[in-house]
Amino acid sequence: MASKGSQESGGLGGKTSTTSGSKAASTPATNTPSEASSLNSVYNSYGGYPNFMHSSGLRMWNQEDHNEAKSIAQAFLDADRQAAKGRSSSKSHGNQ
Secondary structure: OOOOOOOOOOOOOOOOOOOOOOOOOOOOOHHHOOHHHHHHHHHHHOOOOHHHHOOOOOOOHHHHHHHHHHHHHHHHHHHHHHHHHHHHHHHHHHHO
16 A cells, blocks of 8 residues: 555556545645636646646646646646737727
């Protein structure tokens, strides 16, 4: 049996399990409710947080990977906001 914080190896078809008391399976804590909602929208587009982690090549048992997942999701949100801002400003200039 693996101790808390240890790494287990498993194939792509293996079942992901978490150690009792671990918060690795839950969405990482965020600063504000609106930030959590936005990040959750990214995670949900992948079918949930574990799928987002897996598709990003990150490991559920590694805390640094949870931090990286949050950074990746935030970068996706920032890029979407910049793209939306560019579309809205080009629409307003195109209607003149």
